[in-house]
Amino acid sequence: MPYKPTWDERLEEVKPFVGPAVAAAVVLVLAGWLGWFLLGSARATKPLAAPPKEAAARLAAVQRVAGEVDLLEKTYQRVLESGASAEAAGAMLNRVIEKQRELLRLQPAATPEQTEKLARLEGTRGSQRSRAALARSLALEKEALAAERAGQGAEAREKLREALRLQREANAHATADELKDGPREVRLAQEIETGDAAPLHAAVGNYLTLARSAVAQERWDEALKAFGEARNAQAELNQRLAATRYADLPALAKIDGEIETLRAAGLAAVAAAREREGDAAAKGGRTQEAAASYAAAAAALREVNATFSRSRFASEARVEELDVRRQTVLAAAWLARAAEIDREIAAALRRRQNGAAAEKLAVAAKILEKVAAEFPRSRSLDPALQPKLAYLALRAGELDAMQEQIFARLAPLSEAEGLLMFRTEVPQEIYQRVMNSNPSRQGGRGLPVDSVSWLEAQEFCERLTWLLGRRVRLPSAAEFRRAWKADAEGAWSADNSGGRSRETGTSPPSDAGFFDVAGNLAEWLQPTSAVGETSLVAGGSYLDAAAALKTLRLAPEEKRERARHIGFRVVVEPGAN
Secondary structure (H helix, E strand, C coil): CCCCCCHHHHHHHHHHHHHHHHHHHHHHHHHHHHHHHHHHHHHCCCCCCCCCHHHHHHHHHHHHHHHHHHHHHHHHHHHHHCCCCHHHHHHHHHHHHHHHHHHHHHCCCCCHHHHHHHHHHHHHHHHHHHHHHHHHHHHHHHHHHHHHHCCCHHHHHHHHHHHHHHHHHHHHHCCCHHHCCHHHHHHHHHHHHHHHHHHHHHHHHHHHHHHHHHHHCCCHHHHHHHHHHHHHHHHHHHHHCCCCCCCCHHHHHHHHHHHHHHHHHHHHHHHHHHHHHHHHHHHCCCHHHHHHHHHHHHHHHHHHHHHCCCCCCCCHHHHHHHHHHHHHHHHHHHHHHHHHHHHHHHHHHHCCCHHHHHHHHHHHHHHHHHHHHHCCCCCCCCCCHHHHHHHHHHCHHHHHHHHHHHHCCEEEEECCCCEEEECCCCEHHHHHHHHCCCCCCCCCCCCECCCCCHHHHHHHHHHHHHHHCEEEECCCHHHHHHHCCCCCCCCCCCCCCCCCCCCCCCCCCCCCCCCCCCCCCEEECCCCCCCCCEEEEECCCCCCCHHHHHCCCEEEEECCCCCCCEECCCEEEEEEC
């Protein structure tokens, strides 16, 4: 029960103030009257009024309230000393504070002491409130923990909310730093948010499970509804409970993707059906039908990309692929005609009907220009055809002269097989004319081309194939051995060459009529397999002694090697390239 002072106690407290108050009032009244009598009557034409009753009443009220404040403060101290409850002490302190405020209202020009006293009293009340709120908050947190362990999640969160409210109240009223606990306030808020988020997170998982089950059973409406509920729950987590571990922006984006995938499924099915129709038409040679089907499939996918960009069906790459296939089928007929003309050109070149070949070249070039302009993404184009036709078109005016120059260098290697081989190593003059370049470090029109790699020799063979309409290649080891002669008498060696290559065709020929098969330059051969980093080099060179050239030498070299003592000659086959 709150402590209440008796009437006797109250009278005892007031008695010391009654006598002085009455005496002071009498003195003030007499002093006022005397001043008026002595001073005012001599100057005034009329007698002065009595002292204002309001001032006297205010003074009396000030003294009365000051006495009440002192009495209440002493009573408050007695309540504290008696061990009364915090509620009783708080109620008494509130009365003291209210009386102190009333005293300050009666004294507009209050003394600093009176103002400081009010601040001290309010500070004491704040500390009391802070301690009480903190004690209750700690107790509620323990109760919340017990409720959580008992599986009463909702009740636990309510207790935590009240504990948080009390902690905030304690922090707001505390006047001493030791009574404030900001980290606890933050922790309680986070625990409450996490507790609120857990059911939503569980709901997201349940809805996703339902949605995927519906998808597996092709119940599309149910799947969309479940995904929508999952999205709503995840969006609430992300917006209202963003500080918890359950907030997950990527998860929301993934759910949106699932929703868009379902909504896009119809268009995607249309695209897939049109694509299958295009494949069937292309296989059946129905070019225009295939192209139209591929275009329809691409249009459906573009709509998917524009409307459902987060769906699994969205794909710019698939749109591009369909356009490539459309262009490929449309270009196929034109390119088939170009390939046919290419075969006609090769046949004309084999027969050395170069005028007819040049006319066909112009037709093929126009076809390729059309394909490049209208179907630039087509896969039908043979990557070797365009450079071949472009090369022959540049050489169209000199086909006769080039073929004449090349055939003048050829000699039969095998009558039975119809093989022809260069009688000499390839001279720089011919290499320059065919390749528009000359890698030789020992320059001279009639000198054999040197410092040429195996790969560059292969490129020369390819271009010569285009020019002759026949397959041109490097000789095999067996073919080179057939052209070689055992004694190598007079071959250009270290003994007679002066340390450099010599003009082709100036050494004694072999029995088969071929020059420099031994000495002058070593020569690249065609390997039995295109795989590998090396190829054989045959015949020796001007760097070898004459005695060493009497035996056919075959040595491996890196295909990338460009040595000043290595060149090559070529074999021309009789059939088509």
